[in-house]
Amino acid sequence: MKKVDFGKTGYKVSPIVFAGIVSMSEQQADSDRYVAQAIDFGVNYFDVAPSYLDAEVILGNSLKPYRKDVYLACKSTERRAQDAQKEFQASLKRLHTDYFDVYQVHxxxxxxxxxxxxxPGGIMEMILKYHKEGVIRKVGFSAHSERAALEALKLYDFDSVMFPMNWQLNMEQGIGNALMREKQKKGFALLAIKAIIERAWLSQEEREASPWPKGWCKPFDADDTAARMAGMRFAFHMGADVLIPPGNWECQSSMQDLYEQVAARPYGPEDEQLLTQRLAAASAHPFFKKDEGGWTAA
Structure with a gap:
């Protein structure tokens, strides 16, 4: 898998990231196998968070033989430095590392x-302290609210942004357009999530009975490869540098396997037609709404 530029960081990374949730709640031997297969495929960027239950512990063990050869990203949902400090130190310990290549406000x-x-006293104070010391190499954030992302970008020159670049969200609500304009100005790396998501789950029962019970939204079915590839091309067409699969091995391995076909040509009319055809059914079950998070309309 050919490596790509990770924004302005100087990192050369795999265009498909290993999603830490893949290791969550898995047997250690299974996680070890997933990580080894991903690395053999060329994946060299791994993203995880303490909010992913036991993922840090399991993934940390799986990555022990490879730590010096990969980029490791972590993130925190804490908002205050005092709370984030405890979580940060615990993450370092669980992941068997003394630095993070990327650390993100989650x-x-x-x-x-x-x-x-x-x-004052916010998590950014802690992040910038460790960034100055070299314990955090690059600084990023994740968001589902585009308004939140745009406000954060006014306050710091971030190295990376993790955000949903999804065909349905963009076609119906224009989500991602304003963020992409900022990317063109600022040059941050964009990690796109939700590229192959089809719709929201219809019920918790559907989610639990599916092959993807760890997923917050329903991906295109495993045999619906044309739609998956169209969704991936759409995200790259929007401006994504790398894609993060939904958190399960089926989607992770599928996106790794499909990448070369996806990259063989740009997003085109056939992709547009396919996704437009799917829009009517999917739009009845959106999984995010513009200005989500209590923001007033811009």
Whole structure:
């Protein structure tokens, strides 16, 4: 898998990232196998978070033989430095590392999230301290609210942004357009999530009975490869540098396997036609709404 530039960081990374949730709640031997197969495939960027239950412990063990050869990213949902400090040290220990290649403020959603994270005693104070010391190499954030993302970008020159670049969200609501304009100006790396998501789950029962019970949204079916590839091409067409699969091995391995076909040509009319045809059914079950998080309309 050919490596790509990770924004302005100087990192050369795999265009498909290993999603830490893949290791969550798995047997250690299975996680070890998933990680080894991903690395054999060329994956060299791994993303995880303490909010993913036991994923740090399991993935940390799986990565022991490879740590010096991969980029490891972690993130925190804490908003205050004092709380984030404890979580940060625990993450280092669980992941058997003494530094993070990327560390992110996780899941910025509301105006309060942004205000507290960037205010006095906020998590950004801790992140910038460790960044200065070299314990955090690059600084990023994740968000599902585009308004939250845009506000955060006004307050710091981030190295990376993790955000849903999804065909349905963009076609119906224009989600991602404003963020892409900022990317063109600022040059941050964009990690796209939700590229192969089809719709929201219809019920918890559907989710639990599916092959993807760890997923927050329903991906295109495993045999619906044309739709998966169209969704991946759409995300790259929007401006994504790398894609993060939904958190299960089926989607992880599928996106790894499909990448070369996806990269063989740009997003085109046939992809547009396919996704437009799927839009009517999927739009009845959106999984995010513009300005989600209590923001007033721009």
């Amino acid at each position: 899941s910025l959603s509301t105006p309060e999230d942004v205000e507290v994270a960037f205010g």
